[in-house]
Amino acid sequence: MLADILKENNVNNEGMRFDPEPCKSAHIAAAKAAKDAGVILSYDPNLRLPLWSSAESAREGILSIWEIADIIKISEEEISFLTQGEDPCDDAVVRKLFHPNLTLLLVTEGPDGCRYYTKVFGGQNRAIATRRPGKHLKHLGMDQYSRFDMDVFGNLEGQW
Secondary structure (H helix, E strand, C coil): CHHHHHHHHCEEEECCCCCCCCHHHHHHHHHHHHHHCCCEEEECCCCCHHHCCCHHHHHHHHHHHHCCCCEEEEEHHHHHHHCCCCCCCCHHHHHHCCCCCCCEEEEECHHHEEEEECCCCEEEEECEEECCCCCCCEEECCCHHHHHHHHHHHCHHHHC
């Protein structure tokens, strides 16, 4: 039944915490069921260390899903965490996180926008200045107000 639901929806967005059990095992099983059903698996680790029993448990939990994800959205802070302090702005460091199953890796840069990587190319999308009705011109980053999450993951089914 789970496989049928996943196939019908075509996209599965993972981003929950994996600590403690049985949440971890259930979450990993759901992600694997999605992949087995041919669903596009997007993943946003949403690192919140206070919600984990330890930093090592957080790293292990995040990486347990990493290798099966098709699309990953990650922050610079999460890159530093996963690479144990390496420079998140260095493309070579980011490329170390790429794996053969990954189609797209998005790196959010807060108010500066985001970087994107595929197997063959990468680039940068700068934040845009917008004017809202009745508001002053405001500089919005792709990561603010969860706008980036909504834009990317909300449109995956129509784009992929």
